[in-house]
Structures are given as structure tokens and as C-alpha cells.
Amino acid sequence: MSVTNPLRLEPLKAACSTCNLRELCLPVGMSNEQIERLDTLVAIRRTITRGETLFRTGDAFQSLYAVRTGFFKTCVSSEDGRDQVTGFQMSGELLGLDGISTDRHSCDAVALEDSTVCVIPYHQLEGLSHEITDLQRVFHKIMSREIVRDHGVMLLLGSMRAEERLAAFLLNLTQRLHMRGYSQSALILRMTREEIGSYLGLKLETVSRTFSKFQDEGLLEVKQRQIRILDHDALKKLVNSASC
Amino acid sequence: MSVTNPLRLEPLKAACSTCNLRELCLPVGMSNEQIERLDTLVAIRRTITRGETLFRTGDAFQSLYAVRTGFFKTCVSSEDGRDQVTGFQMSGELLGLDGISTDRHSCDAVALEDSTVCVIPYHQLEGLSHEITDLQRVFHKIMSREIVRDHGVMLLLGSMRAEERLAAFLLNLTQRLHMRGYSQSALILRMTREEIGSYLGLKLETVSRTFSKFQDEGLLEVKQRQIRILDHDALKKLVNSASC
DNA sequence: CGCGAGCTTGATGCCGATCAATGCATGTGG
DNA sequence: CCACATGCATTGATCGGCATCAAGCTCGCG
Numbered sequence: 320m321s322v323t324n325p326l327r328l329e330p331l332k333a334a335c336s337t338c339n340l341r342e343l344c345l346p347v348g349m350s351n352e353q354i355e356r357l358d359t360l361v362a363i364r365r366t367i368t369r370g371e372t373l374f375r376t377g378d379a380f381q382s383l384y385a386v387r388t389g390f391f392k393t394c395v396s397s398e399d400g401r402d403q404v405t406g407f408q409m410s411g412e413l414l415g416l417d418g419i420s421t422d423r424h425s426c427d428a429v430a431l432e433d434s435t436v437c438v439i440p441y442h443q444l445e446g447l448s449h450e451i452t453d454l455q456r457v458f459h460k461i462m463s464r465e466i467v468r469d470h471g472v473m474l475l476l477g478s479m480r481a482e483e484r485l486a487a488f489l490l491n492l493t494q495r496l497h498m499r500g501y502s503q504s505a506l507i508l509r510m511t512r513e514e515i516g517s518y519l520g521l522k523l524e525t526v527s528r529t530f531s532k533f534q535d536e537g538l539l540e541v542k543q544r545q546i547r548i549l550d551h552d553a554l555k556k557l558v559n560s561a562s563c
Numbered sequence: 564m565s566v567t568n569p570l571r572l573e574p575l576k577a578a579c580s581t582c583n584l585r586e587l588c589l590p591v592g593m594s595n596e597q598i599e600r601l602d603t604l605v606a607i608r609r610t611i612t613r614g615e616t617l618f619r620t621g622d623a624f625q626s627l628y629a630v631r632t633g634f635f636k637t638c639v640s641s642e643d644g645r646d647q648v649t650g651f652q653m654s655g656e657l658l659g660l661d662g663i664s665t666d667r668h669s670c671d672a673v674a675l676e677d678s679t680v681c682v683i684p685y686h687q688l689e690g691l692s693h694e695i696t697d698l699q700r701v702f703h704k705i706m707s708r709e710i711v712r713d714h715g716v717m718l719l720l721g722s723m724r725a726e727e728r729l730a731a732f733l734l735n736l737t738q739r740l741h742m743r744g745y746s747q748s749a750l751i752l753r754m755t756r757e758e759i760g761s762y763l764g765l766k767l768e769t770v771s772r773t774f775s776k777f778q779d780e781g782l783l784e785v786k787q788r789q790i791r792i793l794d795h796d797a798l799k800k801l802v803n804s805a806s807c
Numbered sequence: 808c809g810c811g812a813g814c815t816t817g818a819t820g821c822c823g824a825t826c827a828a829t830g831c832a833t834g835t836g837g
Numbered sequence: 838c839c840a841c842a843t844g845c846a847t848t849g850a851t852c853g854g855c856a857t858c859a860a861g862c863t864c865g866c867g
Contacts, residue, residue: 456689460663471639473647474639478761
């Protein structure tokens with residue numbers, strides 16, 4: 320293929336039925352037969368290199384995207400230029416749900432490392448979920464889960480202190496990575512301190528200091544973006560115990 | 564009816580086709596014919612008196628609810644008892660979307676005044692939106708809009724200062740009330756200072772002080788829960804201008 | 808090798824939390 | 838009808854956590 324098309328301008332072929340993310344992604348809980356019908360829908364992939372955007376605020380909404388490899392952030396910005404990271408997405412997670420509302424995207428999606436996504440034309444998804452009840456059911460669950468997740472972030476932003484926020488963030492990340500077969504106790508952060516801070520409603524200095532504090536207390540080992548979790552329970556206690 | 568059933572245990576009849584909230588609620592943008600089919604779905608109403616819950620965290624999820632009259636708050640709580648108001652809902656707005664994800668509700672919905680809701684059995688909604696494409700489309704938009712709204716709240720909680728938060732809150736409330744035919748410049752708050760504070764990530768004293776400050780500056784007239792907006796533009800400027 | 812983006816750490820200040828007292832409206836029972 | 842309780846709101850005094858400002862450090866990369 321690369322011989323006839325060395326520049327790789329031609330989009331890559333996607334196929335849910337042979338994808339190892341089946342259990343985490345849109346096809347979750349569907350039958351093999353149903354998943355094969357999904358293949359007609361999710362036909363192409365796109366690669367996004369680190370730092371590039373998959374879509375931007377204001378872009379016309381056409382498709383949802385399932386992260387296949389790599390890592391993304393989404394961020395909204397207010398008219399005065401303040402911006403806020405609203406989430407980090409890893410393999411199997413969906414991007415673009417915000418666009419359904421107004422047919423335009425209301426946030427930016429930026430790749431934090433070289434990434435590939437499967438393109439899911441939304442119009443076709445609506446059509447197919449008309450035919451496949453299970454697809455409709457799964458899709459609704461995914462949207463609802465996003466709402467529940469957002470409520471969790473509101474709780475974090477509205478009522479937790481810096482240490483609790485960072486602990487909750489790390490536990491959430493490792494839990495999601497663990498579901499994907501990675502270690503529970505070691506991770507490499509794909510985002511900067513500033514991006515973590517934006518997500519958690521903190522300044523980058525506070526994030527950095529809190530990392531250092533956790534390290535001093537023996538909860539973590541921090542080497543730049545390499546994190547090792549030494550005391551999982553202590554982090555959990557931080558999140559779950561009352562702030563006062 | 565009340566003769567045969569003086570205790571009113573029998574649910575009230577609902578009907579989207581004769582409802583004046585058509586344009587704000589689930590039927591938005593649907594044809595008259597389609598709305599009549601909705602009537603078969605949205606058949607009963609429930610009344611909830613002030614202070615009571617429509618559903619609680621952990622309750623089995625059966626139905627969505629459309630607020631017909633009254634006012635609600637939704638709140639999530641963490642294991643240690645901290646809780647966070649995640650939204651305020653007024654007529655035409657949907658409650659219960661959080662439940663779709665896990666078949667259990669993940670927040671409490673509490674009536675802040677005597678209220679009535681239309682009960683929308685979710686299973687039937689899924690079925691009907693299978694038949695009526697426009698219903699599916701609208702429903703997806705409503706869920707997406709909720710996600711976008713939540714992102715806005717994250718921006719507020721993550722990057723705004725107390726005055727900006729309260730200004731944004733008041734403008735949002737009056738804008739929604741205005742769509743329902745109420746004044747743009749006067750409103751009665753249905754929630755306490757503490758509930759506002761919880762929603763905005765502030766303590767009730769801070770909310771109170773900020774109200775007083777706005778009053779001193781001539782932006783508002785505050786008499787307990789009666790608010791009059793004297794300088795709409797100044798509030799808007801507060802929200803939209805950079806914090807530094 | 809040296810530049811620059813990102814990270815760490817220190818000093819200081821401010822916004823909002825906390826603690827505490829008072830005020831105000833509503834409701835209830837004597 | 839008044840006395841009192843109760844829930845909510847206001848206001849003041851003080852405190853603390855995080856932001857801000859500033860200076861160096863680390864590491865990857867051209």
C-alpha cells in the first residue's frame with residue numbers, strides 16, 4: 320500500500336470486529352454479528368501528531384472519534400481567553416459528543432502524543448443505531464457516563480483541596496490504564512503540569528508542589544513525568560476522607 | 564375524579580400535545596403528528612412537594628422526568644459526605660439522564676418548591692425513538708447539551724473568581740427564566756445561599772458577601788431571595804473580562 | 808553544546824474559608 | 838397575641854491555602 324501511496328494520504332482502514340479495544344469502546348456488549356455491521360460505519364482512521372488538533376471549537380460537527388492509540392485532552396475556552404481542560408481521553412474513549420448539541424464543536428481536542436482515531440460519521444451512527452437496538456443502548460450509556468463523569472469533576476473542583484484533587488486524578492488515571500492492561504502502580508504522564516493544573520483548577524506550581532509533597536511523604540516516586548505509586552491506600556484515603 | 568379518588572393517589576394525565584412547554588422540552592422541533600405519538604409515552608405526572616426527592620443516588624433507574632412546574636436541584640455526594648450541587652432545573656428541563664449509564668441514579672434530585680414532573684419511561688422512550696428519527700435526534704441533542712453545560716460549569720469552577728461565578732450564575736438563571744416568559748431583570752431565588760455556594764464552589768458567607776458587594780456597587784438590588792438586576796452589562800463584563 | 812520548554816522551589820500576598828455574633832422572617836404553641 | 842424557636846442571611850475578624858512573582862534547575866533536541 321505504501322508503495323502505491325508513499326505519502327499515506329489515503330486513510331487507513333478500520334474494523335471494529337478485529338479491534339482489541341472492542342470491550343472498552345463503542346462495541347461493548349454487542350454480538351459479533353452486530354460488530355461486523357459496525358465495520359461498515361467505522362471505516363476509516365485518522366492519525367494526529369502530537370500537538371495537533373482533531374477538532375476545534377466552532378468546527379462543523381460531522382463525526383465522533385474513538386481514540387485508538389495515543390492520548391488527547393479536550394479544552395473549552397471563554398471569550399476572554401481563559402481556558403479549562405475538561406478531560407483527558409485514552410484508547411477506547413469517545414471524542415466529540417459535545418458537537419451533537421449544536422452541530423458545531425464546543426471544545427478543542429488536542430493530541431498529547433502521536434495518536435490515531437477511528438472516525439465515526441455521526442449521521443451514519445444515528446442511522447445504524449436505528450436498526451441495531453443494542454447500539455442505541457450502548458451509545459446512550461456512553462453519553463450518560465460522560466455526564467456522570469462530569470459531575471464527578473464538578474465535585475472535585477467544587478469541594479476538594481489541592482492534595483485531594485491530585486490524588487483523585489492519579490487514581491482515576493491508573494484505574495483507566497489498568498483496564499487497558501497497564502500497571503496499577505506506575506504511569507507516564509502525557510500532559511504537562513499546567514494541563515493537569517487546568518483540569519484540576521490549580522496552578523502549575525501547586526501541582527508541582529503537591530507532587531513533591533507526596534514524594535516526601537512516601538506516597539509517590541516522581542521523576543518528571545514518570546510516576547510510581549508507592550502507597551495506593553494512602554491516596555485513596557486522601558480522596559475519601561472528609562477534608563475537615 | 565377526586566370524588567372517586569379523594570386522596571389523589573392516581574397519577575395525573577400528561578399530554579405533550581397540549582403542553583405549553585412544547586418548545587422548550589423534549590418535543591422541541593417535532594411535528595404535531597409526532598408529538599401526539601409522544602403522548603402515549605409521556606402519560607403520567609407526579610407531584611413532588613418542596614424538600615422531597617424525586618429520586619436518590621442508588622435508586623433503580625426507570626424513567627426520565629421533565630419538569631413541568633417548580634424547581635429542582637441535583638446533587639452528588641462523595642463517600643465521606645461532602646456534597647455538591649450539580650445543577651438547578653426549571654420547567655421544560657430533563658432530570659435523570661445520569662441514570663442511563665448504570666441503570667441506577669448517581670445523584671439526588673430534590674424539589675426546591677412544590678413541583679410537578681412528567682414521567683418518561685426510559686424503556687419506552689428508547690423504543691419510540693427507534694421509530695421516530697426526529698425524537699432520537701432531539702434526545703441526543705439534549706444529552707449533548709447537558710455535556711456542554713457541564714463543561715461550562717467546569718470552566719466556572721476551575722478558573723473564575725467568586726464575583727465572576729456569581730455573575731455568571733445570575734445571568735444564566737435570568738436567561739433561562741426569560742426564555743420562559745419571565746422578566747430579564749427580576750427574579751426570586753428558589754435556593755438558599757448555601758445551595759448557590761455549593762453549586763459555585765463557594766461558602767455561603769462568600770455568596771452573601773458577594774451579593775452585598777454587587778448591591779453596594781449598584782449592580783443588584785438584593786432583598787433576601789428577591790433579586791433585581793440593575794446593571795446587566797456590568798455583570799456581563801464581569802463574566803467575560805479576563806480575571807487579570 | 809547551548810537553547811528553550813517544562814519543572815521545581817522559595818518568598819510573599821491575597822482571596823475566600825472559617826469562626827463567631829447578630830439580624831430577620833416565618834411558624835408554632837402557650 | 839406574644840414568646841420563643843428555627844432556619845436562613847448578613848456582617849465582622851482572623852486565618853490559611855493557594856496564587857503570584859521570581860529565580861534556578863533539568864532534560865530533550867536542533
